[in-house]
Amino acid sequence: MLAGKQILLIIGGGIAAYKSLELIRRLQDQGAAVTPVLTKAGEEFVTPLSVSALAGVAVHRDLFDLTTEAEMGHIQLSRSADLVVVAPATADLLAKMAHGLANDLASTLLLATDTPVLLAPAMNVRMWEHPATQRNTETLRQDGVAFVGPNAGGMACGEFGPGRMAEPDEMVASISAHFGSGALARRRILVTSGPTHEPIDPVRYIANRSSGAQGAALARALRDQGAEVVFITGPAEVAPPEGVDVVPVQSALEMEAAVQAALPVDAGVFAAAVADWRVASASDRKLKKSKDGLPVLEFAENPDILKGVSQMSSGRPSLVVGFAAETNDVVENATAKRLRKGCDWIVANDVSPATGIMGGAENAVVLISDQGAEEWPRMEKAEVARQLATRIAAALDGAP
Structure with missing residues (x-):
């Protein structure tokens, strides 16, 4: 899927750095x-030895390495890759990138590169939500830098959130999508989400x-697998x-x-x-209280969007x-x-209220098809979305 692609992986300082080892593999x-x-x-x-052993090449660590810098190594490194990935992208690295600082090898590479950059942020929830980090993130997005994550969940510090x-x-999946080689590349998928008012x-x-939250996670997961996603959303809490x-x-x-306008998909x-x-x-006009009693509301049935598309x-x-x-x-109800x-x-x-699923970060779903009912364990909504996106890709494989 990524045969021949050259990835420059910058590993920042954070507990999530351990995931970078698996990412290399x-x-x-x-x-x-x-x-x-x-x-x-x-x-x-993570140690230089473990990173180097997994990558199969020497790990670069020092801006002032006399051997490599004699050949302008940081410039060569910054431009020889097909994609620069920063994982974890710490708040410090985001700030350096947003403000054009270059005081170590990683920040110098990021300033000198003309290669696309993909950031995987990782930090404490308060650091991520801090106005400075949000400003830096928005600046980088406007500069054309791509992001994957961050996800919401429990953290090593004991707090919970994005x-x-x-x-x-x-x-x-995001890297594959960047190269147009994801499992859903060249597929157009419609996702509806949120409530209606x-x-x-x-x-x-x-x-x-x-x-x-679940609809947004699904759109993100499908996008990460390379799909062109049309995301039709009501007034949701989640961006x-x-x-x-x-x-x-x-x-x-x-x-x-909006659904009809988005077809075909x-x-x-x-x-x-x-x-x-x-x-x-x-x-x-705003209805007012009246001495005549409560207003009488007459209802009409809304269109059944799912049924209409299913039975086209x-x-x-x-x-x-x-x-x-x-x-x-x-x-029983869902099967019917x-x-x-x-x-x-x-x-x-x-x-039901006891589950805490409505409005929560987790979900426990049952996938019902003509093969029967498949119960999935409770997991984060982002993980439900990733697994469902993988199933959708497999179902569409070979479809015209």
Whole structure:
């Protein structure tokens, strides 16, 4: 998949540096050659010997190495690779890149390179969320630097939140996508996500409880496998991922129109929590309390977007995946839903309050297809997304 590609891997200083060792192995398994650069801080977490042994070449550590610098080694290193990967990309490295500092080998390489750069941030959640880090990240994105992660989850410091470095498989998928060689390269996939808001009047609406976290994770995972992703999202709490075609909507009617406009696609993944009903005649003025009693709201049924796409007579996607959020009889209800809608798969989960799944960072799903019900263990939503993206790639393999 990555045969003949030259990867310059810069290993920053952080506990996540141990993942860089596995990343080297995974890249080599894909046919890539890895040239490692280890920062002084990185040496506190992984040894030059282990990095060099896995890469099969000498590890570069010092800007003032007389042997290599006699031949302008840092310039040669910075421009000989097909891609520069920084993993972990610490807050310090992000700051140096954003401000053009070059006081060690890693930062000098990053300033001198004209090669595309992919960063895998890793740091404490407070460091990641700090305004300075967010400013630096935005600057780098505007400069054309690509990112993979960070993910949310538990950290070595005991805190929980965004800041964990992406997993090696996720990084390999992003690297493959960069070269247009991911498992979903040249595939166009539609993902719906988030809730819909159905207006009652200009200030009130009806909605489902959905953060959009699982849908955003799916769009990110599909993108990382090389797909062109059309991401149609309601007003979600979670921001959409970078590198996808984002189509924001509010209501079910708007989402249906956006879905129709996005077709044709190779696969459709319908993770949005679409409201089943809307107010038939929403008021154009705020409804006021009245001595005559409560206002009477008449409801109309919203379009069934999943069913409509699943039962298209022509131009139907090769794979249609629906989601079922249930509070009881999960498998039975979701199985019936799949047959009723006509989709290929249903991803079902139990969202009753005791599970903590609705709005949480984890999910426990059952994948229902014509092969039956396959229960997956509880895991982070990002991992659910990665596994589902892999299944989608396998299902589309060989499809026209």
